[in-house]
Each structure stands twice: as C-alpha cells, then as structure tokens.
Amino acid sequence: MDLRRLTLHQLRVFHAVARHLSFTRAGEELLLTQSAVSAQVRVLTDLLGVPLFEQRGRRIYLTDAGRTLLEHARRLDAAVEALGDAFDALRHGTGGRVRVGASTSIGTYFLPFLIGGFSESHPGIDVALEIENSAHVQDRLLRSEFDVAYVGAPVTAPGLVAEAFLEDEILFACAPGHPLAASPRVEPQQLARHKLFVREPGSATRRTVDAYFRDRGLALLEPVQLGSVEAIKQSVLAGLGVAYFSELTVRKELAEGSLVRLAVRDARVVRTFFEVHHQDCRPLPALQRFTEFARVYARHGFGQLGRNRDGYPVRG
Amino acid sequence: MDLRRLTLHQLRVFHAVARHLSFTRAGEELLLTQSAVSAQVRVLTDLLGVPLFEQRGRRIYLTDAGRTLLEHARRLDAAVEALGDAFDALRHGTGGRVRVGASTSIGTYFLPFLIGGFSESHPGIDVALEIENSAHVQDRLLRSEFDVAYVGAPVTAPGLVAEAFLEDEILFACAPGHPLAASPRVEPQQLARHKLFVREPGSATRRTVDAYFRDRGLALLEPVQLGSVEAIKQSVLAGLGVAYFSELTVRKELAEGSLVRLAVRDARVVRTFFEVHHQDCRPLPALQRFTEFARVYARHGFGQLGRNRDGYPVRG
DNA sequence: TCCATTCGATAAAGATATTTGATCGAATCC
DNA sequence: GGATTCGATCAAATATCTTTATCGAATGGA
Numbered sequence A, B: 001m002d003l004r005r006l007t008l009h010q011l012r013v014f015h016a017v018a019r020h021l022s023f024t025r026a027g028e029e030l031l032l033t034q035s036a037v038s039a040q041v042r043v044l045t046d047l048l049g050v051p052l053f054e055q056r057g058r059r060i061y062l063t064d065a066g067r068t069l070l071e072h073a074r075r076l077d078a079a080v081e082a083l084g085d086a087f088d089a090l091r092h093g094t095g096g097r098v099r100v101g102a103s104t105s106i107g108t109y110f111l112p113f114l115i116g117g118f119s120e121s122h123p124g125i126d127v128a129l130e131i132e133n134s135a136h137v138q139d140r141l142l143r144s145e146f147d148v149a150y151v152g153a154p155v156t157a158p159g160l161v162a163e164a165f166l167e168d169e170i171l172f173a174c175a176p177g178h179p180l181a182a183s184p185r186v187e188p189q190q191l192a193r194h195k196l197f198v199r200e201p202g203s204a205t206r207r208t209v210d211a212y213f214r215d216r217g218l219a220l221l222e223p224v225q226l227g228s229v230e231a232i233k234q235s236v237l238a239g240l241g242v243a244y245f246s247e248l249t250v251r252k253e254l255a256e257g258s259l260v261r262l263a264v265r266d267a268r269v270v271r272t273f274f275e276v277h278h279q280d281c282r283p284l285p286a287l288q289r290f291t292e293f294a295r296v297y298a299r300h301g302f303g304q305l306g307r308n309r310d311g312y313p314v315r316g
Numbered sequence C: 001t002c003c004a005t006t007c008g009a010t011a012a013a014g015a016t017a018t019t020t021g022a023t024c025g026a027a028t029c030c
Numbered sequence D: 001g002g003a004t005t006c007g008a009t010c011a012a013a014t015a016t017c018t019t020t021a022t023c024g025a026a027t028g029g030a
Helices: A008-020 A023-030 A034-048 A064-092 A104-109 A111-121 A134-142 A188-192 A204-215 A229-237 A247-256 A285-299 B008-020 B023-030 B034-048 B064-092 B104-109 B111-121 B134-142 B204-215 B229-237 B247-256 B285-299
Strands: A053-056 A059-062 A096-102 A125-131 A148-151 A160-174 A196-198 A223-225 A242-246 A269-278 A305-307 A313-315 B053-056 B059-062 B096-102 B125-131 B148-151 B160-174 B196-198 B223-225 B242-246 B269-278 B305-307 B313-315
Touching: A008 A023, A008 A034, A008 A064, A023 A034, A034 A064, A059 A064, A064 A285, A064 B064, A064 B096, A096 A104, A096 A111, A096 A134, A096 A285, A096 B064, A104 A111, A104 A125, A104 A148, A104 A160, A104 A229, A104 A247, A111 A125, A111 A285, A125 A285, A134 A148, A134 A160, A134 A269, A148 A160, A148 A285, A160 A204, A160 A247, A160 A285, A196 A229, A204 A242, A204 A269, A229 A242, A229 A247, A242 A247, A269 A285, B008 B023, B008 B034, B008 B064, B023 B034, B059 B064, B064 B285, B096 B104, B096 B111, B096 B134, B096 B285, B104 B111, B104 B125, B104 B148, B104 B160, B104 B229, B104 B247, B111 B125, B111 B285, B125 B285, B134 B148, B134 B160, B134 B269, B148 B160, B148 B285, B160 B204, B160 B247, B160 B285, B196 B229, B204 B242, B204 B269, B229 B242, B229 B247, B242 B247, B269 B285
Parallel strands: A096 A125, A096 A148, A196 A223, A196 A242, B096 B125, B096 B148, B196 B223, B196 B242
Antiparallel strands: A053 A059, A148 A269, A160 A242, A160 A269, A305 A313, B053 B059, B148 B269, B160 B242, B160 B269, B305 B313
16 A cells, blocks of 8 residues: 555644544544645545545444544554654753763763763753774764764864863872871872883873973883772772872762872873764753753862752852 | 654655655655655655765765654554555455344344354454443444344334344253153243243243233242243253243253143234344344344254355355 | 525635755855 | 856746635434
C-alpha cells in the first residue's frame, strides 16, 4: 500500500468524525466546512482502500476498518504530542542532551563533579561525558560529535574557539612521612636530590615542569616514569618519593592530609584549562545552560560550594 | 506548540536529509529538487522553533534537536507502517474483527464450535461472540454493535435482512432407562401420560411444541417448567421424565447414548435459525469470510466434518 | 402524509501549499 | 585560482485543500 499521501491532517479529520460520528460536527470542531471534511475522509478512504464509515439512514457508523484506523490514529496522535513535548523541553532548556568531550585530567577530576551538580539541578538534561586525548577530542568536536569540550590547551583549529575556563596550579607533594614533608620551605635544589615520579613526556603537566627544572639548571635524581596520574599518586602516598600534580587531581588527598603540599620556593606554576566550542554555533538552551553552569562552577571553585535555588554553585 | 501544520511529508523529508546529511541527496532519494527539500526543512524548523541542522562549511550536522526529531520521526514512521500493515490485512481478509450477536440456543450450542473452526483457519481474524436475547441482539445489530447475528426468528426491522441459516429439528428424548426408551414407535398420546420438562412460555421452542399438542387436542401430564435448557437436560438425563430439545442442544448426548430420541409418530418439528445482517452493507473481507464459512459449516452439519485446505468444513 | 430539517455527496471556484527552475554566495577540492 | 558542490532564495507553475452552492435521501414533527 502506498501511504505516501497519508497526512496527519486526514487522520485528525477522521478522528474528529469518528468521535462525533458526524461529518458536520467534526467540521465545526475543526473550523472546517462539512464539505472539506467529506473531501478529507474520501481521500483517506481511497488511500486505505476500505470504507471507514457506513451510512445507515442519516447516521454514520464506524466500520471495522474505521475502528482499526481510530486506534492507529490515536497512536499517531500521541506520538505527535510526545514530539511536541520533547521540543517544548528543548526550547525551554528543560530537556535535551549535551555531549561533552574532555581530556583526561579535567575529565576525570573535575567534570564528573560539575556534571553531578548540573544533573541534579537540571534533571531533564542528559549529559554525556567522554574522555579522550586532546587530539581526539578536537577531531570529534570538529565532526560535531561533541557539543563542547574541556581540554588543557587552547585549541587552534579553524572554526573552533577556546576560552580560558579553569586555572589549575601544578604543585609538588609527598606523603606526610617523607623527609621533605616537615620542611616549612623547600628549595628547588633539594627536590633534585629526591626520587621524583613523572608522567610520560607528552603530558602537558610534564612539559611545564621539565621547563621549570631546565630553567634553573637542575637535573633530577632518578625520575621514575609511570603511566598514569593514579599510579604516581599511589607511589607518593606510599612514601616512595615526591611528584608534581595538578591541584585538581590531589585536592581530596591534600584536604585529608594523606598528601602534603611542598612549599617550593618560586614554584608557583599555573596551568589553564579551556572550554572549546564551535565558532558560530547558536547553542540550544540545554547546551547554553550547561556551559553557563560550568563557568560559574569553575570560577567559584568546587568542593566548598553550596547551591542557590537554581542549582548553581555559590560560595556558601 | 502548535503542531497542526506538521505533516508526515515534512518528517519524511527531514528523515531523508538526516540520513544522508545532505539536502541534495535527500532530494534525489525522494525525487524532489533540493529546493523543495530546503523548503520543507525550513517550514519544519520554523514550526519546531529550533534549528535541526547546523551548517559548518559545506557539511551539515544534526543538532541535538535534530537527533531528537529523528527518533520521533522514526517512531511515527513505524506507526504509519503498522497502520499500513493492519489495512493490508483488512483488505485481504487476513485480519480484522467480526462482532457476532446470537440468541441463547444457537449462540451456546452451535456458534462456539463454528467460531472455533473459523479461528483455527483464520488466525488473524478476531471473532467476538455475544449472547443476548433476540430483542437485544436486534437492537444492537441496528446500532451496528454487531456485524452479523444469528437468531431463531426472521427479524423484521427495516434495514435488516434475515436469511435461513440452519435447520434445527425439535425432538423428544428421554434417558435410556426411561419406560419410553425401548418403544420403537411412540404415539403422541403416550407422551401425554409422562412427566414433561419445558422451558418458560416465551421460548420459541416451547411455543412450537405447545401448538403441536394443542393441534392434537392433547393435554400434558405435569408439565414442569425449568429455567434453562441445561436444567431440563440434567433432569432428563437423571431419568426424571421426557422433554423436547433442539437437536443442536443434545447432539452430543444422543451420540453418546446418554439420551435416547423418541420416535414420536408425526412429530417431525423443524425450526429454522436465521443469519441477520444489514440490508445494503458491503461487508469487509473479514466479515465476508466469516459468513461464508458459517454458511458452509451450517449446511454440512457439524461434528462429523473434516476441513479442506482452506479450513472449510467438508464431509470427510 | 407532507413539509421542514438534517445529513453527507458533489462540482466548480477560490485560496493555500508545494514544487520547480533559475540564481546566488560560500566553502571546498584539485 | 578556477571549477565544483552545496544550500538558500525568489518567482512562477502546479497541486492540493477549502469554500460556496446545490442535490437527494432520510428523518421527525405536525
């Protein structure tokens, strides 16, 4: 059967006729003439190849086909209404989906908390986070597989815009029992005498700190390379040496006291994370709400934040 | 949101564009110009109030709204297809619903077997049987609550047509142990001397037999009135007396030998059941198949019938 | 029984929507 | 840097839908 000519309008007209069992009443309801109603029902009947009403005297009755169509029409009607509801939500920013891409550190140690807070206050908006290396994140953002991304470097691809999002300090830390832990002030030279755990050379953090030591003409004793921030963290927690961390990644341990921040003189290294999105895009409300929330959340730090009545983090 | 101007065509066009991520390809698929595709998508976008695609360079991408719409469009598409399937079935008579009304005796003792046979051979067609007294059956048929009815008298309402459907013999029977059971031939006068169980005076069967006795100037000894055919049957089975029955209602017991038919001289009373339907109605295939099946089934008796390859009863 | 009324069908005219065809400008590919 | 691809846009052509006016059948009331 060729239903390419089936229209929702036909079904709506049919539905009204079936409800009133009257072409004239249906027309009144739909602000159409009886003639227009007749025409729509005739087209629909021809299309389906089966009479939908039978006329007996001056009353009409639904045929079996009519009853069948009525069920289907109701189902379609409900589907259209669902569509309308979904778009109401999209337009008002109370629904929708935001696809977030992020590089490892911010994606692992910051965004989950941010997204948790956001989801709590925006239950209709679905946030999907995927963690990839920066190059992949950028690719997928360009292919519009992400709506927004958070990475550790200002991306430069044409069509993308990066905006400083979050300041992250790189700091040295050791376990409380480590020899350096007690020093009120640590000289860079002292560090060079202890075992230091580092990430692989590609890491942005590593690059920053390598430069720091090079600038001071220092060489490190036994720099041990480990594959992940977590591996380094575990080694330092076990008292095996010192390491530098993004503040983000050890915030909890510093607060607990399981790691101690070293007051290295002249070693305040700050790194910036960026929010990246498409240049010209006019974001849908859901995305707009998310990025706004994220900016507020980042600006006011996290962990010690309350929420205002819209769920945004505030100093509390 | 006012989705009264939403059309399935818009959704189909959108769907094609979303699949190809190209207005031009979508146009080729739908045999439309790119211009027409653009126009449909623009109308749809205006209607929904949210952009569905974003253009970046010469590629287009679905927005979150576009993805949402795609899901809904698929759902609507499936619903339309389901509608098409249902109507294919209706047109070919492999699906549909037949609402049958019947009076007690034929509805209880004949139609269930008929419908069982029909349903077996026509699994897509749903048959609904309702048993009512004849007046109600006629009313509901007139109100088109039934598609066809089977009753014990030729209905005369305007707009209805009755057609002889099934011959039913009224016969006298008793239990095998009853004094009359052994008689090779029973005279009407003999009957008058035994206890007889009868239905209430309104019953068509009762009326027929009352006339039979009156015509012969006979009075019955102790006619005991019971409320249902089943009650009478149980009493006669218990050997408490004789009664007359529609052959339909005691077919099984006669075959088993738990009731014995009396060979009453000159007492061959035949009653006719009628199929009643609307005068001018052009029945849908499902109904047509049902009534055809029913006529064949009735003509060839039931109980000793095989089925041909279409499921119709045949002498076997 | 007859007349007024109600109901849906229909044809032609008028109003809306849709599609086409022709261009445009921007982005991309070679 | 030029050819090409892509979607947007506008006017004209076409298709579709709606109205207007009328018909005949059925009904209900006098």
